[in-house]
Amino acid sequence: MVELRFRTDEAPEQPAVTLDAFLDQSNATAVRLEPDDEPRALLPHLDRIALIEIAFPKFRDGRGYSSARILREAGYAGELRAEGDVLVDQIGFMRRCGFDSFAPARPLDMAAVERALERFAHVYQPAADGAVPVWKLRHGG
Amino acid sequence: MYRYDQYDQAIVDARVAEFSDQVARRLAGEISEDEFKPLRLTNGLYLQLHAYMLRVAIPYGTMDSRQMRMLAHIARTYDRGYGHFTTRQNIQYNWIKLEDSPAILADLASVEMHAIQTSGNCIRNISSDQFAGAAADEVADPRVWAEMLRQWSTFHPEFSYLPRKFKIAVIAADEDRAAMRLHDIGIQLVTQDGVVGARVFVGGGMGRTPMVAPEIVPFVRREDFLATMEACLRVYNRHGRRDNIYKARIKILVHDLGAAEYARQVEEELVAVKALGIDPPAAEWERIERFFAMPEGLAPKASLALDGKAGSAFAHWRARNTRPHKVAGHVSVTISLKPVGGIPGDATAEQIDVMADLAQRYSHDELRVTHSQNIVLPHVAESDLPAIYDALVAAELADANIDLVSDIIACPGLDYCSLANARSIPVAQKIAQRFADAERQRDIGELKLKISGCINACGHHHAGHIGILGVDRKGTENYQLLLGGSGAEDASLGKIMGPGFDEDGVVDAVEKVVERYRTLRSDGERFLDTYRRVGMEPFKEAVYG
Structure with missing residues (x-):
């Protein structure tokens, strides 16, 4: 269940299908990527996708962070959801990698999430969230 | 050496607040040990045989006397009066209480230090040549590139849950004093057509499958440096093995793919990454370079004659524990933490204070930690050597055994x-x-x-x-x-x-x-x-x- 969403548009209703199913059928608009799926397989279809759900079967498996950035770098603007073993202290990194909705397997402590997201005012590196890196602030960005 | 500005300080302070919150949630039972483990690990806190162990980052092994004194203070206040300098130029404390750890991180932050990413499956503290900035054979100061890497890798959102830990070393001379090719990424600064750039080796390491890293990129200019690092890491994050902890380091990926295929994948990824503009402008390189300029007042001097002291304990120590400096009349002094019968790399709070005093007085306020677990005073006038030696003798730090069989x-x-x-x-x-x-x-x-x-x-x-x-x-x-x-x-x-x-x-x-x-x-x-x-x-x- 989506517990946290940072978008104002209507949530897509179509259920996410597997990458193979998505590539086989031309009318699906929601797709789910497992950690070892190739996100670039979706690049030719980005304009018709409303939701990409990226699975985190274990929080230690960080492949989904790269998948998310690859999709955002390619211009994907639809909903990008992290699903599964998603924990409070990962949501900040996930936001930076371009995720804008979260469906954690276990409920989150929303007060802790809020604190975590507000904690770091500055970042060292540009990523998918548009945050301005400190080197840009230092040199009149 | 590098000094924090408001941004660096704000980031480290926020980290202290974050970890205090995480420890409080753990102590209240709101998060399980399994969930807490990766959080404490990225703050350098391990659960060892007898107690928690805290590893404090010493970026590229460089410190000033104020920071060194804080290490003594922590040893005295929160541990049993000593610390252990490590092969990655860090220091660890072996007897730490979990509930003290937020206070320790706050103390560290007050002197521009931290324990960020000193463990866990992330990019660890960057290591470098202990004689950086002092060695005559370097093409540039490797710490400039190391500091650039420190900032880029700190809280990197994509690379904080890698398959396994990730260690990077930067050197800038043909003589390798940092075991560069035994790192996940080893960087040697070299000059091509008058421009300093990075020669990048990937996939070295020790552990149960030791490997010497092959060269992956022969030359990267600084304007593409971080994009290249990002591409190297992304290929690893996506394709490194996660099914077996013993095969999860990047050396296994590079070995299994072959260096040429790994290099090809990096090059392909680089096309995507370069378009993102993640490399800072020349002005940021120049800002960091200024911090690593030769200390003011370090000017050529006449060399020190031995005055008939040949064969003395001092002469042996001088011959063994000092090496030439790029400025005449100066040397870099290596202080041995390997007394016969001692624990390699250990120093007491009192010894740490003595070394801090010597650095402040005689070494332009700088110290280095070496990967051989010794301490360096990088910028010493030869005329000060007798006074330094006497102080070291008094502190039981004068063993003349650098690189000898007892320097273990x-x-x-x-x-x-x-x-x-x-x-x-x-x-x-x-x-x-x-x-x-x-x-x-x-x-x-x-x-x-x-x-x-x-x-x-x-x-x-x-x-x-x-x-x-x-x-x-x-x-x-x-x-x-x-x-x-x-x-x-x-x-x-x-x-x-x-x-x-x-x-x-x-x-x-x-x-x-x-x-x-x-x-x-x-x-x-x-x-x-x-x-x-x-x-x-x-x-x-x-x-x-």
């Missing part, structure tokens, strides 16, 4: 570590005692002896001219002997000699190997040179008869 690298071993199979420290102590005769050590010459208490190789046994690996054999500690490793520019991996020994047996075996070397060597040959010339057989014969 050893991991904490079974005395502290929950992964170890065997003790390392007692073996190091017994070997140092066996070779305690200073004259004999000097005659033996350069001999790098490295001891690990398990196959994870934190004591770099693969890279020792003589390496010792402690294993568990049917419930008893057993030690294997390896010969011929090197972590220097002639990097090579040691080979196991034959059946292992018990603790006293391995000390005897080391002595037999060393004595055989003394009979076999020709003029000017180090142990490693003789081994490479004659091979394993004569040494095997000396040991097994």
Whole structure:
């Protein structure tokens, strides 16, 4: 269940299908990527996708962070959801990698999430969230 | 050296607040130990055999006296009065209480220090040449690039849950004093057409599958440096093995793909990453460079004559523990943390304070930690050497054994570590005692002896001219002997000699190997040179008869 969403548009209703199913059928608009799926397989279809759900079967498996950035770098603007073993202290990194909705397997402590997201005012590196890196602030960005 | 600005300080302060919150949630039982573990690990907090161990980052091993004094303060206030300098130029404290850890991080933050990413499956503290900025043979100061990497890798959102830990070293000379090619990424700064750039090696490491890193990118200009790093890491994050912890380091990926195929994938990824503009502008490079300029007032001086003191303890120490500086009349001093019978890399709070005082007074307020677990005063006028030596003698820090057989690298071993199979420290102590005769050590010459208490190789046994690996054999500690490793520019991996020994047996075996070397060597040959010339057989014969 989506517990946290940072978008104002209507949530897509179509259920996410597997990458193979998505590539086989031309009318699906929601797709789910497992950690070892190739996100670039979706690049030719980005304009018709409303939701990409990226699975985190274990929080230690960080492949989904790269998948998310690859999709955002390619211009994907639809909903990008992290699903599964998603924990409070990962949501900040996930936001930076371009995720804008979260469906954690276990409920989150929303007060802790809020604190975590507000904690770091500055970042060292540009990523998918548009945050301005400190080197840009230092040199009149 | 580098100083924090408001942004660096704000980030480190926020980290202290975050970790305090995480510890509070853990102590209240709101998060499980399983969930807490990766959080405390990225703050350098390990649960060891007897207590928590805290590893504090010393970026590229460089500190000022104020920071060094804080390390003494932490040892005194929160630990048992000492700290342990590590092979990655960090310091660890072995007797830390979880509930004290937020206060320690706050103390560290007050002197621009932290424990960020000193463990966990993320990019670890960047290491470098301990003589950076002082060595005549460097093409540029490698710490500028290391600081750039420190900032880029700190809280990197994509690379905080890598398949395994990730270690990067940067050097800038042909002589490799940082075991660069035994890192996940090793960078050597080189000059091409008058421009300084990075030669990038990927996939080295020790552990149970030791490998010397192959060259992946021959030359990267600084404007593409971070994009190249990002591409190297992304290929690893996506394709590194996650099914088996022992095959999860990048060296396995590079080895399985082959260096050429890995390099091709990096190049392909780089096309995507370069478009993102993640590399900072020249102005940021120049800002960081200014911090690493030669200290003001460090001007050429006349050299110090020995005044008939040849053969004195001071003269031996000076010959062994100092090396030329790029500015005439100056040297870099290496302070040995390897007294005979001591624990390699350990220093008491009082000794740490003494070294801080010496740095402030005589070394333009700078200190370095070496990967051999010693401390360097990088910028010392030769005329100050007698005073420094006297102070070191008083603090029991004047051992004249740098790079000699008693300058041993050893991991904490079974005395502290929950992964170890065997003790390392007692073996190091017994070997140092066996070779305690200073004259004999000097005659033996350069001999790098490295001891690990398990196959994870934190004591770099693969890279020792003589390496010792402690294993568990049917419930008893057993030690294997390896010969011929090197972590220097002639990097090579040691080979196991034959059946292992018990603790006293391995000390005897080391002595037999060393004595055989003394009979076999020709003029000017180090142990490693003789081994490479004659091979394993004569040494095997000396040991097994």
